[in-house]
Amino acid sequence: MPDQLAAEVTELVGDQAGHWDRTGLIPHELLRKMSARGLLSAQVPGEYGGLGLSSVQNGEFTAHVGSLCSSLRSVMTSQGMAAWAVQRLGGAGQRTGLLGDLVEGRLAAVGFSEAEAGSDISAMSTTIRPDGDDVVVNGTKVWITAAHYADELVIFGRYAEGGAAVVVPADTPGVTIERVPDPLGCRAAGHSTIRLDGVRVPATRLLGGAGMPLSMLVTLVLAYGRMSVAWGCVGILRGCLAAAGAHARTRRQFGKPLGEHQLVARHLAELLVSEQVATRACEHASARWDENAPDVVTATVLAKHVSATQAAQGAAAAVQVMASAGADNSALVARAYRDAKLMEIIEGSSELCQVMLAEHVLSDS
Ligand code: FAD
Known part of the structure; x- marks a missing residue:
């Protein structure tokens, strides 16, 4: 792990982890700063503006963050997972645009789980339906880490005969985000319920791979x-x-x-x-x-x-x-x-x- 990255995060966290846990909040500007430095998704390749760490390097870095604050590490996991979804499923234009956003200060969360689809993801009922040049998303996701802080929501759902993931800006009309009020742990990780009620976004936000088995x-x-x-x-x-x-x-x-x-x-x-x-x-x-x-x-x-x-x-x-x-x-x-x-x-x-x-x-x- 590059030592200077670890030192940077040690300094940013300081002695605040206990305070964040008690208040249930990590300062938003700190998360934005970390995103803009590429620190929340450090495996994003250099060609998209990321730090381009290997999995081994990012792992050691993640362990360092986890030793300081599991809430912050949880936000980092969500951001990294969102970036990975774009990198693996997205087309060339999406990789350039969306991955670039995630290493330039924007924050993301990833929603699979629903009230009736926890371990059994095949029970997912959220739908992503094509409608002209748009897709329309309906469903409710539960316990979504970092959703409280997120600008972008990577939402998984049913699409035609298979599944799809769509990147929904959190301020799109029809999106409601409500904090889980009193989680057992990782209390500042921003776990939330996300309701998507007739949410319309351009079809260009549907990650490639739509229609693959969920x-x-x-x-x-x-x-x-x-x-x-x-x-x-x-x-x-x-x-x-x-x-x-x-x-x-x-x-x-x-x-x-x-x-x-x-x-x-x-x-x-x-x-x-x-x-x-x-x-x-x-x-x-x-x-x-x-x-x-x-x-x-x-x-x-x-x-x-x-x-x-x-x-x-x-x-x-x-x-x-x-x-x-x-x-x-x-x-x-x-x-x-x-x-x-x-x-x-x-x-x-x-x-x-x-x-x-x-x-x-x-x-x-
Ligand atoms: P259930 O599926 O109801 O399971 C209850 C118990 O039964 C568990 O012990 C489980 O292991 C066991 N069980 C279930 N099926 C089987 C089986 N076939 N065989 C043996 N045992 C079984 N979801 C997201 O999409 N995004 C997130 O960012 C996210 N963050 C989370 C953060 C936290 C802190 C928590 C608590 C949850 C988060 N989740 C998130 C949801 C998480 O993925 C689910 O809680 C998890 O998949 C388990 O589902 P469940 O809670 O509905 O439990």
Whole structure:
């Protein structure tokens, strides 16, 4: 990871992550600034004005952001996923225009999920209907990360016999965005319900690939999100390791540092194992991504599953080591504990990842 990018974000976040978590808001101008520097979607190639990081480099950068603030990392995941959707599905003109916007200050969110279509994306009922030179979008998306901040909404829906993704400006008539009032974690990530009521946009905003099977479109775009979340979980573990390690070195009970009590030391050892296991799984998946290897989808699902599970376990251990010092709700480990739990739910829950991994095993035998 280019060190100067990490240093830049460290400075931008400062000591604000706990405050953002408490207030449920990251300053909009900070997000715009990061977008305009290409930092929220750092894999966008240089030819479109992006930083052109590889998956391995962007992964390490994402982990760094995740170690500071999972809400910010979540916004980054959404922006990166939107950019990836445009890059992979869009035509040449869309790539130039829309990708350019996403590295010049505009912000984006991606909507797949609906009230009746969570794990089961095939139950999606949002429709994208051609009408002359326009398309008309109707439906409601739930729990959409970063939608509160977004200028552009990448909306997935049914289109003819297949599916499609359309980029809808958030201020288009018929779009309503309402915050999820009290999320468990990543509380400043701007999760929102998006209602689209007869929303009309030019057909040029329909990403190429319209009419492809919906599951194929979603899987392609989710792959980026899964990789990003996986690295974000590595960041959660690194933040927890640093905080719990420092505490165990300095806090004394029964006449010696906590870390010299073997049961506490064991928590630290397990936390290190979690961080290393998650890192290796992510490094492997990102290397496969950069090589465009055929097993990249499986490697990514595995990395996401391993990292999310390890982050949830590791954050719980870090709170245990810090006890009351970690029990303040905006302490780093308390935020990590709440944020990590959500990572087992999003971008393919742990169970859905297990189903996909088992399908991989069965298809090979
Ligand atoms: P359900 O699908 O109802 O599942 C409930 C439980 O049943 C889960 O444990 C699940 O694993 C299990 N389950 C379901 N089916 C199976 C099965 N076949 N086998 C075994 N177990 C199963 N969506 C977006 O489109 N964009 C976003 O940016 C976004 N951000 C999110 C951020 C947060 C913090 C959260 C909580 C959600 C977000 N979502 C987003 C929605 C997210 O993708 C869904 O919550 C997720 O897909 C799970 O769907 P669900 O909540 O409806 O749970």
